[in-house]
Amino acid sequence: MRPIKAAVCHSFGAPLTIEEVSLRAPEAGEVEVTLDAVAICHSDITYAEGGWGGSLPAVYGHEAAGRVREIGPGVTGLAIGDPVVVTLIRACGHCAPCAGGRPTGCETAYDGDRGPLSMPDGGKLHQAMACGAFAEAVTVHHSQVVKLPEGIDMAAASLLACGVITGVGAVVNAAHLRAGQDVVVIGAGGVGLNAIQGARIAGARRIVAVDMSEEKLAIAREFGATDGVLATGDMPWRAAKAAMGRGADAVFVTVGAARAYDEAPRYLAGGGRMIMVGMPHTGAESRYEAGNFAAAGQAMIGSKMGETVIRRDIPWMVDLYGQGRLKLDELISGRWSLDQINEAIADTKSGAARRNVIVFG
Numbered sequence: 001m002r003p004i005k006a007a008v009c010h011s012f013g014a015p016l017t018i019e020e021v022s023l024r025a026p027e028a029g030e031v032e033v034t035l036d037a038v039a040i041c042h043s044d045i046t047y048a049e050g051g052w053g054g055s056l057p058a059v060y061g062h063e064a065a066g067r068v069r070e071i072g073p074g075v076t077g078l079a080i081g082d083p084v085v086v087t088l089i090r091a092c093g094h095c096a097p098c099a100g101g102r103p104t105g106c107e108t109a110y111d112g113d114r115g116p117l118s119m120p121d122g123g124k125l126h127q128a129m130a131c132g133a134f135a136e137a138v139t140v141h142h143s144q145v146v147k148l149p150e151g152i153d154m155a156a157a158s159l160l161a162c163g164v165i166t167g168v169g170a171v172v173n174a175a176h177l178r179a180g181q182d183v184v185v186i187g188a189g190g191v192g193l194n195a196i197q198g199a200r201i202a203g204a205r206r207i208v209a210v211d212m213s214e215e216k217l218a219i220a221r222e223f224g225a226t227d228g229v230l231a232t233g234d235m236p237w238r239a240a241k242a243a244m245g246r247g248a249d250a251v252f253v254t255v256g257a258a259r260a261y262d263e264a265p266r267y268l269a270g271g272g273r274m275i276m277v278g279m280p281h282t283g284a285e286s287r288y289e290a291g292n293f294a295a296a297g298q299a300m301i302g303s304k305m306g307e308t309v310i311r312r313d314i315p316w317m318v319d320l321y322g323q324g325r326l327k328l329d330e331l332i333s334g335r336w337s338l339d340q341i342n343e344a345i346a347d348t349k350s351g352a353a354r355r356n357v358i359v360f361g
């Protein structure tokens, strides 16, 4: 047990407070990682606002990179000092989804209330998303970390933990996009830009970005969008179909707005599939005319964390980054200290940001 500095949420919607908390040493199967960087994801913000409920007090943060500080019994393949990316994909390795190669669907429950974090007086402190990375260090299950090459920029590497794998993985793992297919990406934020570059890497013919501002459409083009359509116009799917000359083979909904889900099927070609990536607040509903999906042979596919297998996919993405084929540095809109986390969150909420990253000095 040692004291570390963390950003704690005591009440939904209130600013996070920077305070000293206790982190216990790694037990069997766990590793402790001293963090160099943690990115702020919209999921952290939704949790901190109470959008998905959950236990309090809590430490959020789940897109991190750092160095292994201590290794618990039974962990192999990692050494103290190794640079690693830390994800929220905790996989037991022996349940049916894990054994079937889908660790994002691991069915072994994890109780963050009984995790490695506690208040200095020994009181409960929830380790959110099995991570709790808005802190100087984390203790996590070994399945959540992937070794990185020496010398990689740790702020860039932290993005591989969630936003990048969620977007690129949705294209490659969930949609199984083939070269030459046409794609629409609704939302050009942190995840949407990665769906766009995933579609570029996968060899899409047309990649149409749909967003609320010209500024974000311009950024989308830098990541590989061939066309941009303003979602603020009347029936934006008409402009998207005009750009493609047809409907989309795959439309990716990367925002958590129910309205985006209502409209997404309008962009599809016959046989097309809607990939559901963004997560609206609990209770939000969308409506479809079900018969249309049957008549056109279309599909809806949910994509959790890009259906990523982290030790297969993250080394691949690290290599593409090294070759200049996957953009990471360009995704970072600001670097902040832990003490500035509420300002960084406010900047992310303003919508202008790509990814804000907390860096530890």
Ligand SMILES: [Zn+2]
Binding pocket: 041, 042, 043, 044, 062, 063, 162, 163
């Ligand atoms: Zn995330």
Ligand SMILES: [Zn+2]
Binding pocket: 091, 092, 093, 094, 095, 096, 097, 098, 099, 105, 106, 107, 108
């Ligand atoms: Zn499992």
